[in-house]
Amino acid sequence: MMKALSRLFVTAIGALLVTVGFNFFLVPHSLLSGGLSGIALIISYFTGWNVGLLYLISNIPVMILGLLRVGRTFIILSTVSVVLTSWMLQFVPVITLTHDKILTAISGGVLIGLGSGISLRAGGSTGGFDVIGSILTRNRDFPLGSALFALNGVVILALGYFKNDWDLALGSIFSIFITVKVIDAIHIRHLKVTVFIITCRKDQLLERMLSIQRGVTAIQTEGAYTKQGHHMLMTVTTKYELGELKELIREADPGAFVNIVETAGVMGLFRREG
Numbered sequence: 001m002m003k004a005l006s007r008l009f010v011t012a013i014g015a016l017l018v019t020v021g022f023n024f025f026l027v028p029h030s031l032l033s034g035g036l037s038g039i040a041l042i043i044s045y046f047t048g049w050n051v052g053l054l055y056l057i058s059n060i061p062v063m064i065l066g067l068l069r070v071g072r073t074f075i076i077l078s079t080v081s082v083v084l085t086s087w088m089l090q091f092v093p094v095i096t097l098t099h100d101k102i103l104t105a106i107s108g109g110v111l112i113g114l115g116s117g118i119s120l121r122a123g124g125s126t127g128g129f130d131v132i133g134s135i136l137t138r139n140r141d142f143p144l145g146s147a148l149f150a151l152n153g154v155v156i157l158a159l160g161y162f163k164n165d166w167d168l169a170l171g172s173i174f175s176i177f178i179t180v181k182v183i184d185a186i187h188i189r190h191l192k193v194t195v196f197i198i199t200c201r202k203d204q205l206l207e208r209m210l211s212i213q214r215g216v217t218a219i220q221t222e223g224a225y226t227k228q229g230h231h232m233l234m235t236v237t238t239k240y241e242l243g244e245l246k247e248l249i250r251e252a253d254p255g256a257f258v259n260i261v262e263t264a265g266v267m268g269l270f271r272r273e274g
Contacts, residue, residue: 010122011077015084017115018126019092025108027051028096032156032172033112033179036062036128052089056082059127066131077124078131085126101167105175112175113182121186192263194236195245201253202231208248209235236266 022033022041030045032038040054059082067075098104116126125131156169156176199205202218209216219232237245242260249256 007077007122007124008080011081011119011124012084014115014117014119014122014126015081015088017111017118018081018085019088019115021108021111021115022051022089023092023094024097025104025111026175027094029101029104029171030168031101031105031108031175032168033108033176037126038156038172050090052086055089055127056086062128062131074124075131077119077122078127081119081124082127101171102174105171106178109175109178110182113179114186116179117183117186120183192236192238192266193242194234194261194263195242196259196261197233197235197249197253198230198257199233199253200230201256202233204252205233205249205256208252209233209245236263 018033018037022037025031026033026041032041036058037055040051040058043049043054044051063075063079063082066078098107119126156173197205198221206216206218215235217234219234221230221232222228223230235245246258249258
């Protein structure tokens, strides 16, 4: 229960950061955030329609797709984020804090990146292309932020073409670049590590490790000095899930020797299907 409430609280903070990024930095200078929110901003700039309502409506089909491809908890948290952001956009005033477009792009990008990143760390997203990016990176080994930057390219081109203002388009690209870098710094799910565990409690550890949907290789070993037999368990996990694995090892075998090394890449079946 406390974990669920904590996730909802973090999701709400993420929605607030995204809203402030929009109304304090992007909207006053007609910049875009990219993705579906960027499309909502373009339509709002041209028509004067409510950007919060456009943001909410544009996310409905993506949420349905995410429910089918990603998972229930992810979509519930993402839906909460989208609804809160749409609601906050109605009440947080549009304020011009600075007239420097470089500072505006940086500040807006950092805030939106922070909001999106912590929402992803909480197990959800801020909707839009975050959901599509999560689907693309679910079984692919590349950063989510990079996927989002590629997806956002078409939105930026649309801004430059329809408004015939490439200064705004380039400013938006800069802001989105900052956003995705912040997301990749916070959302570390794609970063892999290899964990080597020397243990005398192979069976207890294997039972626990296999329960978290990871493949494990067991190797018979022998201590060079003691000549005692041990087992080495090798598994590949993500930095995002490393804390959970370390806690699991401490509980199952506090005396295990653990070596953790960064992994440049993975081929073959990475996640064991349960």
